[in-house]
Amino acid sequence: MSSKQLNMVQAINSTLDMHMKEDDSIILLGEDIGKDGGVFRVTEGLQAKYGSDRVIDTPLVELGIVGMAIGMALSGLKPVPEIQFQDFIFTAFDQIVNQAAKMRYRSGGEYNVPMVLRTPYGGGIRGGLYHSQSGEAYFAHTAGLTVLSPSNPYDAKGLLTSAMKSKDPIIFLEPKRLYRSIKSDVPDEKYSIPIGKAALVHEGSKMTFVTYGSMVPTVVNTVTKHSIDADVIDLRTIMPYDGETILNSVKKTGKVIIVHEAPRTLGMGAEISAFIGERAVDYLMAPILRVCGPDIPFPYKLEEYYMPNEGRILKAINRVQEFR
Amino acid sequence: MDEKEMFVKAYKAMALSRALDRKIVMAQRQGRVGFYTPTIGQEALQIGLSMALEKEDIVYQYYRDVPFMLHRGVPPETIIDQIMGNSSDIEKGRQMPSHFSSKKHNFMSIQSPVATNLPPATGAAYAIKYRKKNDIVVTTFGDGSTSTPDFHAAMNLAAVFDLPVVFLCENNKWAISLPVEKQTKVEIWKKADAYGMRGLKVDGNDLFTMYETSKKEVERVRKEKKPVLIEAVSYRIGPHSTSDDPNKYRTAEITDGSEKDPITIAEKKMIEHNYLTAEEIEKIKSDAKENIEKIFEEREKLPPPSPDTMFTDIYEKNNWIIDEEKEEIL
Numbered sequence: 328m329s330s331k332q333l334n335m336v337q338a339i340n341s342t343l344d345m346h347m348k349e350d351d352s353i354i355l356l357g358e359d360i361g362k363d364g365g366v367f368r369v370t371e372g373l374q375a376k377y378g379s380d381r382v383i384d385t386p387l388v389e390l391g392i393v394g395m396a397i398g399m400a401l402s403g404l405k406p407v408p409e410i411q412f413q414d415f416i417f418t419a420f421d422q423i424v425n426q427a428a429k430m431r432y433r434s435g436g437e438y439n440v441p442m443v444l445r446t447p448y449g450g451g452i453r454g455g456l457y458h459s460q461s462g463e464a465y466f467a468h469t470a471g472l473t474v475l476s477p478s479n480p481y482d483a484k485g486l487l488t489s490a491m492k493s494k495d496p497i498i499f500l501e502p503k504r505l506y507r508s509i510k511s512d513v514p515d516e517k518y519s520i521p522i523g524k525a526a527l528v529h530e531g532s533k534m535t536f537v538t539y540g541s542m543v544p545t546v547v548n549t550v551t552k553h554s555i556d557a558d559v560i561d562l563r564t565i566m567p568y569d570g571e572t573i574l575n576s577v578k579k580t581g582k583v584i585i586v587h588e589a590p591r592t593l594g595m596g597a598e599i600s601a602f603i604g605e606r607a608v609d610y611l612m613a614p615i616l617r618v619c620g621p622d623i624p625f626p627y628k629l630e631e632y633y634m635p636n637e638g639r640i641l642k643a644i645n646r647v648q649e650f651r
Numbered sequence: 652m653d654e655k656e657m658f659v660k661a662y663k664a665m666a667l668s669r670a671l672d673r674k675i676v677m678a679q680r681q682g683r684v685g686f687y688t689p690t691i692g693q694e695a696l697q698i699g700l701s702m703a704l705e706k707e708d709i710v711y712q713y714y715r716d717v718p719f720m721l722h723r724g725v726p727p728e729t730i731i732d733q734i735m736g737n738s739s740d741i742e743k744g745r746q747m748p749s750h751f752s753s754k755k756h757n758f759m760s761i762q763s764p765v766a767t768n769l770p771p772a773t774g775a776a777y778a779i780k781y782r783k784k785n786d787i788v789v790t791t792f793g794d795g796s797t798s799t800p801d802f803h804a805a806m807n808l809a810a811v812f813d814l815p816v817v818f819l820c821e822n823n824k825w826a827i828s829l830p831v832e833k834q835t836k837v838e839i840w841k842k843a844d845a846y847g848m849r850g851l852k853v854d855g856n857d858l859f860t861m862y863e864t865s866k867k868e869v870e871r872v873r874k875e876k877k878p879v880l881i882e883a884v885s886y887r888i889g890p891h892s893t894s895d896d897p898n899k900y901r902t903a904e905i906t907d908g909s910e911k912d913p914i915t916i917a918e919k920k921m922i923e924h925n926y927l928t929a930e931e932i933e934k935i936k937s938d939a940k941e942n943i944e945k946i947f948e949e950r951e952k953l954p955p956p957s958p959d960t961m962f963t964d965i966y967e968k969n970n971w972i973i974d975e976e977k978e979e980i981l
Contacts, residue, residue, distance in 0.1 A: 354781070380781060386811055391804035394770020395777060401759070402709070402778035418800065425764050426771060434752040434760035435742040436964040470965050470973075494967045523970060567970035 699861025795826025
């Protein structure tokens with residue numbers, strides 16, 4: 328079995344390429360994705376290979392990109408719209424929430440929208456308020472959507488392959504700060520990572536970390552560096568999240584720290600914490616803690632204070648360790 | 652089908668639609684129907700366009716298009732089942748009345764937020780063009796929709812990508828309480844020019860004019876693979892919905908059955924062209940009324956959908972969260 332060391336940009340690019348080669352119903356559309364290859368170069372070279380009618384440079388209109396993709400999906404194509412930055416998605420929110428997400432339900436199952444909406448999210452590139460947001464909770468809160476976020480190049484390929492097979496709309500959130508910062512061994516052949524299944528990326532017995540996307544390397548590095556005896560769960564699928572894997576770990580460790588970059592209040596951490604409280608309160612030996620972005624807009628110059636880091640994670644570790 | 656047969660079929664659909672509307676509005680007042688958006692006054696423009704279409708053409712319609720659906724072959728039973736939200740409803744009783752769907756007849760499922768059907772219509776047209784098919788897409792909307800960002804986005808995309816889309820603006824002059832003069836400073840058809848698209852205005856109250864215009868425009872869109880904006884001017888004879896009282900904000904310009912009513916206009920022309928006699932027209936109307944009465948009584952007896960249908964069709968397959976919630980509630 329051959330494989331290559333790829334970063335996440337290369338992994339997503341080669342996965343799109345692999346699927347487009349096999350299936351001419353796949354259409355990519357978005358701003359600057361064709362000739363320019365996308366502002367992060369994720370779609371580099373694909374227009375030259377597949378033509379401008381399959382890799383479409385669209386006018387600057389997010390709601391139009393998503394709306395058009397929905398119509399394509401309803402007419403038998405498999406659109407992969409790109410929203411250049413997740414921060415720009417809000418004019419398309421109506422199309423996502425009221426059209427894509429509800430189409431199957433409201434038509435009694437007659438219509439469905441197989442669309443994979445890709446968008447880079449999160450901080451770490453000094454993008455300020457409008458190139459840094461983590462809006463996963465908005466999408467996770469909408470019935471009909473499936474929300475995925477890979478934390479490494481290997482998962483990016485496997486999750487994207489599952490997304491491409493889905494008959495329903497997928498929100499594929501790409502942690503932009505991991506685009507080029509890590510490489511992994513990515514097999515050349517096709518494989519998929521099932522939707523709804525988390526990965527146990529570090530194993531231990533004294534506490535459980537639940538995290539996903541951009542925060543996974545930060546958590547794993549902290550745990551490894553300080554030899555913390557902890558499970559680290561990478562959700563991979565934000566909605567529907569893998570409740571079973573979370574519970575199994577919590578029942579073993581009795582202590583939970585949830586880490587995400589999005590603001591704390593009503594973020595995924597709130598949901599996961601409530602879920603654990605409902606099902607495993609008897610097993611808990613410490614309060615469930617959240618290490619998250621604060622409830623403020625995302626700042627430009629001071630972004631390293633915004634994003635959860637080793638220091639803040641260690642503080643949470645120390646606090647749960649006080650409970651015995 | 653010759654011209655005469657075509658127009659007789661069209662007139663019958665108009666009469667059937669009017670009978671259905673009157674019945675549903677009445678039933679709503681009697682507490683037998685929850686809600687409805689009457690289509691009275693917009694029959695001619697919808698059916699005139701429908702006459703020019705092929706079966707394979709796709710329609711992204713809005714919530715005031717019952718005449719269009721009936722003319723294209725959606726059975727009145729299907730319409731009434733949706734309004735009742737009964738166990739035979741395609742949508743399993745999930746949507747408010749007037750939000751129809753029929754894949755079999757190439758009608759898209761209808762949403763409430765206005766104009767959000769327009770951008771998807773461009774995507775459907777893109778798929779047609781990509782697959783080198785000869786079909787076209789029609790999308791319909793009211794005058795109020797022309798103020799939305801979705802209208803702008805869709806018009807621009809259809810023009811930029813040369814897509815076979817007929818944008819049919821059903822200008823009934825009122826968006827709930829706002830008159831069209833307060834909706835926009837320019838005539839709607841003129842907006843097409845700003846997008847590099849053909850635009851025109853037509854008398855939407857005249858079935859014959861509407862058909863002639865639609866025929867030419869549909870042919871052009873199909874052949875040239877380029878969009879058009881048709882502003883069909885009519886009048887919303889009824890209220891916005893059964894929850895609305897137009898007496899609060901306007902004096903009726905056209906009333907049901909009056910001289911300017913598109914059905915009255917159509918009847919005159921049908922007689923002039925020797926397509927129908929006055930007696931035949933009366934018979935069509937009374938048959939339509941009787942037919943609708945019968946169907947309504949029959950469909951009203953159908954039970955609501957079974958509760959477990961509430962928890963299907965969210966995804967292709969339910970996730971564990973939905974399964975748990977279903978178990979808790981049912």
